[in-house]
Amino acid sequence: MENLLPFIIQSGIALVVFYVYFFVFLRNTRRFQLNRIYLLSSALIAVIIPFLRLPNFGTPEPEGMLTIMLQEVSVVATYNVQPETEAFSVLTSIYIGGVIIFLSLLTYKLLSIYRMICKNKYTSKGIYKLIELSENNIAYSFFRYVFISKESKEEDKIISHELVHVNQSHSIDVIIINILQGLLWFNPIIYLYKKEIQENHEYIADNEVIKHHSAGGYLQLLLTQTFRLATPITNNLAQSNLKKRIKMITNKDNKKYSLVRYVSAFTLPIAMIFAISACNNASTNKDKVEEIVDVKDVESVSLSSDKKVTIVKKTEQQKIDSASETKDEDQIFMRVEEMPEFKGGMKQLFSYLSKNTKYPQKALSNNIQGRVIVGFVVNKDGSVSDVKVLRPVNKYLDAEAIRVVSKMPNWKPGRQSDKKVRVSYNVPVNFKLK
Numbered sequence: 086m087e088n089l090l091p092f093i094i095q096s097g098i099a100l101v102v103f104y105v106y107f108f109v110f111l112r113n114t115r116r117f118q119l120n121r122i123y124l125l126s127s128a129l130i131a132v133i134i135p136f137l138r139l140p141n142f143g144t145p146e147p148e149g150m151l152t153i154m155l156q157e158v159s160v161v162a163t164y165n166v167q168p169e170t171e172a173f174s175v176l177t178s179i180y181i182g183g184v185i186i187f188l189s190l191l192t193y194k195l196l197s198i199y200r201m202i203c204k205n206k207y208t209s210k211g212i213y214k215l216i217e218l219s220e221n222n223i224a225y226s227f228f229r230y231v232f233i234s235k236e237s238k239e240e241d242k243i244i245s246h247e248l249v250h251v252n253q254s255h256s257i258d259v260i261i262i263n264i265l266q267g268l269l270w271f272n273p274i275i276y277l278y279k280k281e282i283q284e285n286h287e288y289i290a291d292n293e294v295i296k297h298h299s300a301g302g303y304l305q306l307l308l309t310q311t312f313r314l315a316t317p318i319t320n321n322l323a324q325s326n327l328k329k330r331i332k333m334i335t336n337k338d339n340k341k342y343s344l345v346r347y348v349s350a351f352t353l354p355i356a357m358i359f360a361i362s363a364c365n366n367a368s369t370n371k372d373k374v375e376e377i378v379d380v381k382d383v384e385s386v387s388l389s390s391d392k393k394v395t396i397v398k399k400t401e402q403q404k405i406d407s408a409s410e411t412k413d414e415d416q417i418f419m420r421v422e423e424m425p426e427f428k429g430g431m432k433q434l435f436s437y438l439s440k441n442t443k444y445p446q447k448a449l450s451n452n453i454q455g456r457v458i459v460g461f462v463v464n465k466d467g468s469v470s471d472v473k474v475l476r477p478v479n480k481y482l483d484a485e486a487i488r489v490v491s492k493m494p495n496w497k498p499g500r501q502s503d504k505k506v507r508v509s510y511n512v513p514v515n516f517k518l519k
Contacts, residue, residue, distance in 0.1 A: 089177055092135040093271060095361050099131035100274040106353055107281065110346045115333060117289045119347050124282050125258055128265050128275070130354045137362040155512040156431070157456070158438040161519055180271065187267035191260075194318040198227050213251050215244075226250045227318070242298050242306055249290035258282055259318055284326065288333045295334060304331060417462055417471075417507045423500040425463040425508050427493075434493075442489045444516060445481035453479045456515045457486040465505040467495035475511055486514040 107127075111120055207214040207230065216232045223234040226247040233243060250256070262279050269275040295303055307327055427434035448454070455478030462471040472491045474483045490512065499508040 089180060093180075095135040095364075096131045096269060097272050097274070099134050099357050099361065100128070100269070100272055100278070102357060103127035103131060103353065104274050104277060104281075106350060111350060112281070113336075114343045114346070115288075115292070115336065116343055116347065117285055117292060119350075120285050121258065121282070121289065123347075123350050124278060124285065125261060127354055128262065128278050130358065132265060132268060134358055134361045137358055155510055156435060157513040157515050158435060158442065159515045159517055160439070160442045160444050161517045183270045184267050187270045188264070191263045191267060191318070194263075198230075198318070201232070202230060213248060226256070228254075228256045242294060242303055245294050245297065246290045249293045250286060253289065255286045255289075258286065263318060284329065287330060291330055291334055300334060304334065307331065417509050418499065418501060419509060421499045421501040421506055421508055425467070425499040425510075426497040428495070428497065437493065438489060438512070438514070441492070442485060442514060445485050448479055448481040448516065449518070452518065453482065454516050454518045455479060455482060456513050457482050458511055458513050459486045459490045460509060460511040461490055461493075462507050462509050463496045463498060464507050465498050467498045469493045469496070471509075478516070482514075482516050485516075489514075 107120070107123060111123060114120070202216070205216045205218065207216045209215075210231075213226075213229050213231050216230060217235045218232055219235060221234050221236055223232065224243045224247060225232050229251055231244060231247045231251065233247070259282070262275075262282050266275050266279055291303070291307075307330060427437075456476070457474060457478050458476035460471070460473045460475045461469050464470055469491060472487055474487060477483045498505045500506065
């Protein structure tokens with residue numbers, strides 16, 4: 086649950102933006118099916134947006150340095166729980182508790198419907214099953230089941246209304262928005278979403294019914310319906326605000342301008358995806374090295390007492406001098422006849438890395454761990470250069486891995502055709518907390 090806080094913030098921002106657009110530009114239009122698609126898809130997108138990352142086209146994977154992988158070096162530290170971590174743990178517990186409560190309520194409602202189906206006899210009417218109830222003025226549907234009171238006097242119109250819900254599978258929308266409500270229970274906007282989706286279902290049903298029945302007679306039916314709800318998860322004839330429904334039945338829509346609104350509406354989620362995922366990329370990269378750190382261009386790398394990483398680069402003249410000195414050493418081999426050897430062998434190499442790699446205190450206090458892969462080159466004289474972070478995790482962990490690898494003692498150089506050559510290696514340094 087490390088991404089809980091970004092999830093709360095980013096999903097909240099997305100929901101607000103999507104809902105405000107709907108409320109201002111789409112809410113009073115009569116394109117109910119488009120509204121249905123917009124409301125459901127935008128709510129789903131708001132949930133997944135926090136987990137999206139744009140491809141990083143500007144930073145290609147390093148090539149040629151992952152050929153020889155040395156044995157992994159693990160640096161283990163004991164993590165002490167900090168006050169901010171305890172607060173985060175409480176936040177996580179509250180969130181999970183809320184999710185459990187809301188999903189449990191959804192399960193209870195579904196079981197209530199199931200018990201009602203089992204308790205009452207139904208009549209199969211082709212595509213739907215009709216269940217007559219003893220309660221007065223009750224009419225609602227759930228998937229292929231239509232529930233109606235035995236005393237209903239306007240059965241044809243009521244059933245026509247409920248069959249729209251059945252035929253268009255509105256119950257699926259209701260289940261989805263209830264699940265999303267459980268995941269986003271902390272956000273008040275999701276409750277507005279749920280209300281708008283349910284109302285839009287009624288607008289769709291009303292619009293279909295008046296195509297086959299008198300609008301005046303249907304309006305009279307709405308006026309005489311009582312506002313007794315059955316199970317909240319069902320589609321109900323009297324579920325929405327009566328005044329709004331009458332307005333939607335009688336109003337005409339400006340088709341020209343509504344189309345423009347919907348073109349913008351369905352590009353809005355795409356824009357939000359790019360905006361938030363770009364922020365996620367920036368947030369991910371801010372704790373990583375801003376560039377590939379190459380020792381041949383660095384004077385020193387240090388981690389100060391205040392946990393600040395300091396990288397001092399060589400001057401341009403130093404780089405020129407260094408380049409002229411190594412001009413004839415540019416060719417780097419992946420494998421050679423006689424591979425370089427650390428003095429004392431590989432066992433001594435891993436002993437050196439294990440003893441000299443320290444867990445950065447800043448990473449420790451923030452519960453940061455991960456596997457850093459560092460590439461380096463063993464030169465003709467056995468010295469180590471071209472130390473680079475090939476797979477970064479966090480700037481503190483990356484800097485420590487660079488520091489310990491760049492300070493390795495000289496190796497016995499590699500040979501190819503009886504000539505000393507430069508050979509590349511990489512080593513994984515795994516920082517772990519327990």
